[in-house]
Every structure is written in structure tokens, then in C-alpha cells.
Amino acid sequence: xxxxxxxxxxxxxxxxxxxxxxxxxxxxxxxxxxxxxxxxxxxxxxxxxxxxxxxxxxxxxxxxxxxxxxxxxxxxxxxxxxxxxxxxxxxxxxxxxxxxxxxxxxxxxxxxxxxxxxxxxxxxxxxxxxxxxxxxxxxxxxxxxxxxxxxxxxxxxxxxxxxxxxxxxxxxxxxxxxxxxxxxxxxxxxxxxxxxxxxxxxxxxxxxxxxxxxxxxxxxxxxxxxxxxxxxxxxxxxxxxxxxxxxxxxxxxxxxxxxxxxxxxxxxxxxxxxxxxxxxxxxxxxxxxxxxxxxxxxxxxxxxxxxxxxxxxxxxxxxxxxxxxxxxxxxxxxxxxxxxxxxxxxxxxxxxxxxxxxxxxxxxxxxxxxxxxxxxxxxxxxxxxxxxxxxxxxxxxxxxxxxxxxxxxxxxxxxxxxxxxxxxxxxxxxxxxxxxxxxxxxxxxxxxxxxxxxxxxxxxxxxxxxxxxxxxxxxxxxxxxxxxxxxxxxxxxxxxxxxxxxxxxxxxxxxxxxxxxxxxxxxxxxxxxxxxxxxxxxxxxxxxxxxxxxxxxxxxxxxxxxxxxxxxxxxxxxxxxxxxxxxxxxxxxxxxxxxxxxxxxxxxxxxxxxxxxxxxxxxxxxxxxxxxxxxxxxxxxxxxxxxxxxxxxxxxxxxxxxxxxxxxxxxxxxxxxxxxxxxxxxxxxxxxxxxxxxxxxxxxxxxxxxxxxxxxxxxxxxxxxxxxxxxxxxxxxxxxxxxxxxxxxxxxxxxxxxxxxxxxxxxxxxxxxxxxxxxxxxxxxxxxxxxxxxxxxxxxxxxxxxxxxxxxxxxxxxxxxxxxxxxxxxxxxxxxxxxxxxxxxxxxxxxxxxxxxxxxxxxxxxxxxxxxxxxxxxxxxxxxxxxxxxxxxxxxxxxxxxxxxxxxxxxxxxxxxxxxxxxxxxxxxxxxxxxx
Numbered sequence: 062x063x064x065x066x067x068x069x070x071x072x073x074x075x076x077x078x079x080x081x082x083x084x085x086x087x088x089x090x091x092x093x094x095x096x097x098x099x100x101x102x103x104x105x106x107x108x109x110x111x112x113x114x115x116x117x118x119x120x121x122x123x124x125x126x127x128x129x130x131x132x133x134x135x136x137x138x139x140x141x142x143x144x145x146x147x148x149x150x151x152x153x154x155x156x157x158x159x160x161x162x163x164x165x166x167x168x169x170x171x172x173x174x175x176x177x178x179x180x181x182x183x184x185x186x187x188x189x190x191x192x193x194x195x196x197x198x199x200x201x202x203x204x205x206x207x208x209x210x211x212x213x214x215x216x217x218x219x220x221x222x223x224x225x226x227x228x229x230x231x232x233x234x235x236x237x238x239x240x241x242x243x244x245x246x247x248x249x250x251x252x253x254x255x256x257x258x259x260x261x262x263x264x265x266x267x268x269x270x271x272x273x274x275x276x277x278x279x280x281x282x283x284x285x286x287x288x289x290x291x292x293x294x295x296x297x298x299x300x301x302x303x304x305x306x307x308x309x310x311x312x313x314x315x316x317x318x319x320x321x322x323x324x325x326x327x328x329x330x331x332x333x334x335x336x337x338x339x340x341x342x343x344x345x346x347x348x349x350x351x352x353x354x355x356x357x358x359x360x361x362x363x364x365x366x367x368x369x370x371x372x373x374x375x376x377x378x379x380x381x382x383x384x385x386x387x388x389x390x391x392x393x394x395x396x397x398x399x400x401x402x403x404x405x406x407x408x409x410x411x412x413x414x415x416x417x418x419x420x421x422x423x424x425x426x427x428x429x430x431x432x433x434x435x436x437x438x439x440x441x442x443x444x445x446x447x448x449x450x451x452x453x454x455x456x457x458x459x460x461x462x463x464x465x466x467x468x469x470x471x472x473x474x475x476x477x478x479x480x481x482x483x484x485x486x487x488x489x490x491x492x493x494x495x496x497x498x499x500x501x502x503x504x505x506x507x508x509x510x511x512x513x514x515x516x517x518x519x520x521x522x523x524x525x526x527x528x529x530x531x532x533x534x535x536x537x538x539x540x541x542x543x544x545x546x547x548x549x550x551x552x553x554x555x556x557x558x559x560x561x562x563x564x565x566x567x568x569x570x571x572x573x574x575x576x577x578x579x580x581x582x583x584x585x586x587x588x589x590x591x592x593x594x595x596x597x598x599x600x601x602x603x604x605x606x607x608x609x610x611x612x613x614x615x616x617x618x619x620x621x622x623x624x625x626x627x628x629x630x631x632x633x634x635x636x637x638x639x640x641x642x643x644x645x646x647x648x649x650x651x652x653x654x655x656x657x658x659x660x661x662x663x664x665x666x667x668x669x670x671x672x673x674x675x676x677x678x679x680x681x682x683x684x685x686x687x688x689x690x691x692x693x694x695x696x697x698x699x700x701x702x703x704x705x706x707x708x709x710x711x712x713x714x715x716x717x718x719x720x721x722x723x724x725x726x727x728x729x730x731x732x733x734x735x736x737x738x739x740x741x742x743x744x745x746x747x748x749x750x751x752x753x754x755x756x757x758x759x760x761x762x763x764x765x766x767x768x769x770x771x772x773x774x775x776x777x778x779x780x781x782x783x784x785x786x787x788x789x790x791x792x793x794x795x796x797x798x799x800x801x802x803x804x805x806x807x808x809x810x811x812x813x814x815x816x817x818x819x820x821x822x823x824x825x826x827x828x829x830x831x832x833x834x835x836x837x838x839x840x841x842x843x844x845x846x847x848x849x850x851x852x853x854x855x856x857x858x859x860x861x862x863x864x865x866x867x868x869x870x871x872x873x874x875x876x877x878x879x880x881x882x883x884x885x886x887x888x889x890x891x892x893x894x895x896x897x898x899x900x901x902x903x904x905x906x907x908x909x910x911x912x913x914x915x916x917x918x919x920x921x922x923x924x925x926x927x928x929x930x931x932x933x934x935x936x937x938x939x940x941x942x943x944x945x946x947x948x949x950x951x952x953x954x955x956x957x958x959x960x961x962x963x964x965x966x967x968x969x970x971x972x973x974x975x976x977x978x979x980x981x982x983x984x985x986x987x988x989x990x991x992x993x
Contacts (some may be wrong), residue, residue, distance in 0.1 A: 609648050625642045
């Protein structure tokens with residue numbers, strides 16, 4: 062039908078009304094797509110009827126009331142200004158007419174519904190009334206009128222050509238295209254006219270919007286709103302409402318971008334509700350097709366999906382297009398339209414449609430991702446035919462970084478698979494995928510996989526994955542059993558298993574050394590098939606890390622590591638290669654090289670929504686920051702790591718971020734936080750792993766800061782014993798000897814510290830590395846005063862070159878002390894200022910406080926040449942006097958109104974200045990000032 066816009070239709074109706082007022086009766090049938098403003102147009106005309114000299118009588122039809130005889134005619138006559146006698150007669154006629162209609166044959170034609178005398182009498186009521194008051198009779202949605210009312214209105218239509226009556230009937234697009242007997246009867250009358258109402262044009266949208274949001278906004282957004290709504294006034298109004306709501310919330314764009322896609326146009330709650338309203342008001346078949354389209358996403362084969370005739374589907378799609386819900390491509394115009402349609406769909410129907418869509422897509426050879434998405438939406442695994450489809454969709458999703466849907470596909474495949482060996486493989490893939498989201502999630506599958514291994518259903522390569530998961534969660538007995546199983550299958554290993562074992566050996570060597578003996582050697586096994594690229598990457602990276610820890614950071618090894626990193630991406634099922642390569646740079650004393658790579662992979666993990674990988678990379682980046690002396694950055698990154706995945710999900714690897722966090726807050730002087738970290742439970746099995754080494758070192762540093770030198774020495778020695786037994790005694794991994802030496806120097810046992818420091822320096826890699834610099838700093842602390850300045854200058858040069866600002870500040874603070882001890886006061890002041898500036902940048906509060914009060918204040922520092930009560934500051938004297946007479950740290954803090962941490966820091970400096978190691982050695986001559 063040729064459509065015209067609202068203003069033209071309104072003008073035509075006003076002309077017809079003018080004719081009717083003068084006695085030339087008219088009939089108008091207004092039709093158009095759903096929600097194109099037919100009702101609003103009629104309401105406008107009704108409101109202006111009196112101004113045109115006509116009395117409006119209205120009725121609204123409803124499908125739910127179409128069985129009530131004469132219901133529509135009753136609405137028309139209800140508000141008619143009748144005399145009492147007319148009212149009584151009309152009431153009786155309606156009653157008698159309804160009775161006749163109720164007793165009539167429901168299959169009879171509508172003309173036989175009511176006695177002709179009753180029809181004539183009812184119509185005469187209106188014709189007589191029109192002689193007194195010109196009438197405008199308006200009936201909305203006439204296609205839903207009861208048949209008895211239609212009979213009366215058809216009778217009236219034939220007799221109002223010369224009456225003062227304008228009869229207006231609105232109808233749906235479906236009724237317009239397929240007229241009923243009633244409508245055919247009207248159209249036979251020469252005084253009847255059809256007025257098709259179209260959707261708004263772009264200009265019409267702009268005019269409508271200008272009345273609400275103003276000319277400027279309407280001009281900017283009219284084209285977008287017209288594109289999303291198809292000119293449907295209801296949808297346009299909803300989009301304007303959503304725009305205003307977004308503007309109030311600060312989320313609406315200032316103006317439309319020229320190349321902005323239709324999906325980016327603001328469409329919210331109002332638009333979704335308007336879409337649902339259009340569907341409910343339209344023909345049920347149109348709504349059904351819209352739902353099928355929302356599920357399938359494509360108009361093709363909707364007839365088969367919905368079990369409808371293809372012609373019916375075409376008609377419904379045309380109706381949806383005319384209603385502004387679908388575009389010229391017969392797709393829903395906006396993603397929010399699809400969301401609204403699906404939300405309005407019964408859950409059971411939605412599930413059934415997705416199931417049928419999956420089967421239909423499978424039969425047509427659609428991509429695996431399309432089929433899998435339908436199966437997932439239906440929560441239906443599809444049976445055995447769907448297993449390879451779901452596996453392929455999962456692999457593709459993982460390669461694209463879409464981990465959540467991949468996990469969902471694998472779970473469906475797991476439920477559909479009936480082959481035990483294939484199911485074990487699917488379960489293993491699921492474990493590796495879930496690991497990206499949360500390492501604790503796969504724990505529920507480990508027992509089942511272990512059982513599958515014992516029953517012979519687990520492939521050797523999958524057993525390696527199982528062993529790694531068990532090790533992470535501290536289930537060492539089970540992990541040992543799995544590794545021993547790999548040795549038992551021996552000659553029946555396939556190529557993939559051989560490659561995985563070769564890659565796992567150096568990985569175990571570096572992280573879980575005690576378990577290396579349980580994994581078989583496969584160097585003598587040959588295979589025709591080359592290993593996959595991810596396996597090669599893991600093998601090369603783990604081999605490089607093992608070389609760094611056992612042979613030192615050779616330049617060629619570090620160059621190989623960077624080559625590995627350049628060729629690595631987080632698009633395979635494991636990030637072990639990336640982690641090992643980064644650790645090789647970190648332990649190889651090149652955190653400066655590791656930092657940009659770590660940042661790059663962290664961003665990739667974030668873009669791929671892999672929180673587990675983000676957390677592991679954040680922990681590595683925290684270790685890098687710690688070794689660069691960025692205490693605040695190290696703390697922040699370590700906090701991020703345990704926030705992305707909670708400590709309980711870290712398993713034994715929690716020692717990584719926890720050790721960085723403990724070391725950082727200790728160095729920053731926040732001992733109240735540090736003690737909470739020390740008291741935090743950790744897996745006992747952690748001490749059998751590389752992570753345990755870092756934790757022992759961090760806890761030893763905490764004990765040094767609190768003055769518990771015996772506990773500190775014990776932690777460092779335990780760390781050294783483990784590293785020695787594992788043949789991983791590398792200063793780049795953990796400098797346990799410098800920690801032990803620091804504790805011994807603090808105890809006044811410099812002679813025992815010196816051999817440890819000599820061996821430490823001997824084991825360090827050549828060149829200006831961090832470990833060598835810290836070793837030289839402590840070697841100076843164990844030397845005679847005159848020997849210290851040159852040693853400390855070399856230490857400072859090395860630490861500056863290594864990039865560790867915190868250790869550089871400590872070395873400069875010691876150098877300032879050394880200059881002061883030999884009487885070079887000017888140099889001492891200059892170096893102390895440098896040390897203080899760097900310490901402040903590092904947020905190393907205890908070191909800053911020590912420098913501002915005349916000394917570095919670290920427990921391991923040698924005593925100054927000046928000692929005795931006279932060298933104490935007033936604050937230190939107050940603390941010392943209370944400690945000397947037996948007050949505890951908490952009691953001293955309460956009495957002096959300071960924190961326990963401050964008391965501990967004062968005591969550390971007091972012990973150094975007085976050359977004592979415990980409070981019982983404090984001189985009794987100290988007197989407490991009551992003014993304190």
C-alpha cells in the first residue's frame with residue numbers, strides 16, 4: 062500500500078469531518094504497521110472534534126473482548142447524550158441484541174448474529190442523535206471488534222452518506238492487507254476512503270524530536286534514531302527517552318559520529334519495552350517470526366525453524382520491517398531489539414528454539430561456533446554428534462581469548478561424550494581452560510582425571526597436565542603417583558607425550574625440584590612427528606630458566622629468552638613458556654629487560670579476560686618492581702595479584718606474591734601489616750617448591766626488621782639448605798647468604814658472616830649485578846672502618862647500574878656512615894643527602910628516618926665509632942630508658958603515645974648506636990624523663 066505521513070492523514074480526516082458536519086457523511090479506514098501512531102492520530106482528532114462542531118463517540122477494541130456481543134457498540138453509545146427515554150430504549154436493545162448473539166450459531170456468518178430489527182433500532186439511535194449533534198464515531202483496532210458490533214456498524218455505514226456522521230475505523234496492517242467481510246462491506250460504499258499511515262521519515266523524526274529535546278539535538282540524532290526505529294513513532298519516542306536518561310547520567314554522546322555503527326546508538330530500557338509492546342500489539346505470527354529471528358540471528362530457513370509456510374514468514378518479516386523492528390536486510394535493527402525479543406520469550410520456548418536452531422545449523426554445515434552457541438543457549442549437549450563441534454568451538458574461542466564460552470562448550474562436550482578416553486581429554490582441556498579464570502576451579506575435576514589415569518583412559522600428555530595441576534594445589538602424593546605412572550607406560554608413549562615430558566622436566570627442575578626424580582627420562586625415545594609449537598616454546602623457555610639457575614645468566618641464554626618471548630603469545634593453552642622466560646630474565650639479573658615484556662603480556666591477558674594469567678603476570682611484575690627498588694609499585698602489583706585470584710586459589714604458588722608483599726611493606730616500615738602477612742596461613746607443601754624459597758627469604762627480612770635476628774638467621778639458613786639440596790644455589794634466585802650475613806653482623810658475629818659473603822660474591826654473575834652489589838655492601842659492614850668506603854663505592858656503582866634504587870639507597874646510607882666514621886664529614890653529608898632522596902622515592906620510611914636522625918638504622922649496619930647514651934636522640938632516650946627497666950614494646954608505645962612499629966624502629970637504632978643486641982644489655986644508667 063502507498064503510505065503517507067501523519068500530517069497528510071490528519072488533514073484528510075479534518076476535511077472529511079468538515080463534510081460530515083454539513084451533512085455529507087463519510088467513512089475513513091486508517092491502517093498501517095503496528096505502533097505507527099494510529100491511536101495517537103485518532104486521539105488528536107477526538108480532542109479537536111468539538112472545535113470542528115462534532116461530538117466524538119469512541120470505542121477501543123481488544124482481542125480479549127472480541128467474544129462479548131455488542132461490546133464495541135455499547136462503548137460508542139455509553140457516552141452519547143441521550144434522553145432518559147432513549148437511554149432506556151438503547152439499554153433494552155443492547156441487552157436483547159446480546160442475548161440473540163449469544164444464542165446464534167458461532168459458525169454462522171456475522172450478518173446472522175443479531176435480529177435485523179434490533180440492528181436497525183440501534184443504528185437509528187445514532188442517526189437520530191446525529192440530527193441534533195454532528196457525530197464523529199471513532200473505533201480503534203476494528204479488526205478485534207465483536208461480530209455483532211461489526212454487523213451494526215456495517216448497517217450504519219450504508220446509511221450515513223447523507224447523515225452528519227464521520228465514522229473512522231483504525232486497523233492493523235494485517236487486516237489492511239487481508240480485509241474481512243466487514244471491511245469489504247465498508248469499502249463498497251462510495252463515501253468510504255482508505256487512509257494508509259506510514260512510519261516517520263527522517264525529517265518527521267527530527268520534527269518529533271525537536272519538540273522534546275530541541276532543534277540542535279534533534280538535528281544531530283534524527284538520522285540515527287530513524288535508522289534504529291525505522292520511523293516507528295513509538296520506538297522513536299523510546300530512543301529519545303533513553304537519550305535523555307543517558308544524558309542525565311552523563312553517558313549520552315555529545316553528537317553522533319559520522320562513522321558510528323548502528324549498534325553504538327543509545328538504546329536502553331525504554332527502547333526494549335517499546336519493542337516488546339510492538340510485538341504484543343502486532344499479529345501473533347509476526348511476534349513468532351521475530352522470536353525465531355532473534356534466536357537464529359539470520360532470516361534464512363526461518364520457515365524450517367518455526368515450522369511455518371515460507372510465504373507466511375515472508376509476510377511476517379514484511380510486517381516487522383514496516384513496524385521498524387527489522388531493517389532492509391531483514392535482521393533486527395539493533396542488538397537491544399534482539400535482547401528485548403529474547404527477554405519476552407518463554408524460557409521453555411527459547412530453549413526449544415535454540416535446540417532446533419543448533420540441529421538445523423548442523424545439518425546445513427554452519428560454523429562450529431554458531432552451532433555451539435545455540436547448544437549453549439539451549440543448555441543442551443546435543444548428543445554424540447555435537448562433541449567434535451563443541452570441541453572445535455572451544456578451541457576457536459580459546460585462540461580468540463574468549464575463555465568463558467570455551468569453558469561452557471567444553472562442559473557441554475563433557476556431558477555429551479560417551480567415550481571414556483575422549484572424555485578424559487575433554488576434561489583435561491577443560492582444566493586448562495578453567496585455569497585461565499581461576500586456578501581453584503579445576504580442582505573438582507582432578508579426582509576424576511586421576512581415576513581415569515588408573516583405568517587407562519588418560520593420555521600421557523594429559524597426565525602431565527594433571528600432574529601440574531596437582532602440584533599447584535599441593536597434592537604432592539597424587540602428583541608423585543601421576544609422574545610415576547608416566548614412567549610405567551614407558552614404550553607405549555606417543556609423540557605428544559614424549560614432547561610434553563621433555564618440556565616438563567626442566568620446568569620441574571626449576572619449580573618443584575623434589576619431583577624431578579619421578580618423571581621419566583625420554584631423551585632416548587625418538588618420534589617421527591615433531592612436537593607442536595606451544596610444546597617447543599615451553600621446552601625452550603624452561604630449559605633456559607634451568608640454565609640460568611644452574612649455570613648462571615650467560616648472555617646467549619638471555620638472548621635466547623628474548624627470542625622466545627618475541628615468538629610467544631597467550632593464545633595457546635599454557636602460559637608456562639612466558640612465565641619461565643620472564644623468570645629467566647628476572648633471576649638472570651635483568652629485570653629491566655623483563656619489565657616491558659611482562660607489561661605487554663599482562664595487557665594481552667587483560668584483553669583476553671584471563672584473570673588467572675593476569676594474576677600470575679602481576680606477581681611476576683611485582684617481583685620485577687621489588688628488584689628495581691620500587692617498593693610501592695611492588696606492593697600494589699602483589700596486592701593486585703591476590704585480588705585477581707584469592708590466596709586460596711593460588712595453591713603453593715601463593716608464596717610468590719605473598720613474599721613480595723611481605724618484603725615491600727617491611728622495607729616501607731609498615732610492620733603492623735607485615736606481621737599480619739607473616740601470620741597468614743600458607744600451605745605446608747609450599748616449602749618443597751621454588752615459591753617457598755622466596756617466602757623464607759621474605760620472612761627472614763621481616764625478622765631482621767623487627768630485631769629477631771635468631772629467627773631471621775634460621776629462615777635464611779633453611780632457605781640455603783633447600784637450595785643446596787636442590788642444586789639451585791643461585792644468588793639471582795634468592796640471596797640467602799646476604800640475609801644470613803646481615804643477621805650475623807647484627808649479632809656482632811662479623812667473622813662468621815665474612816665467609817658467607819665471600820662465597821656469595823663468588824657465585825654471582827660477572828658484571829655490575831644487583832646480587833654482587835648487595836654482597837659488597839655487607840662485606841663492607843663486616844670489614845674494618847678504613848676498608849669500608851672503597852667497598853661501598855663499588856657496591857653503589859653496581860647497584861646503580863643494576864637499577865635497584867632501594868639497595869642503592871642502603872649502600873649510600875652505609876657509605877655516608879663510613880665517611881663519617883673516618884672523619885670525612887663533608888662527603889658524609891653529601892652522600893647522606895643522596896641516600897635520603899632515593900630512600901624517599903622508594904617510600905622506605907625506616908631508612909629515611911634513620912638518615913634524618915644521623916644513620917641508616919638497619920640492624921645489620923656496623924656500629925658507628927661514636928657510641929654510648931650520649932649519642933641517642935631525645936626520642937630514642939625515652940624509648941631506651943623504658944626498655945631498660947623492663948617495659949614491653951606495647952607498653953612503651955602506650956606510654957609515649959606512639960605506634961609499636963615506631964618503638965621497634967627506635968630500638969633498632971638504639972641497639973646499633975649502643976653496640977648491643979638485646980634490651981637486657983641496655984645500660985642501667987639510662988633514666989626515664991617523666992616529661993616524656
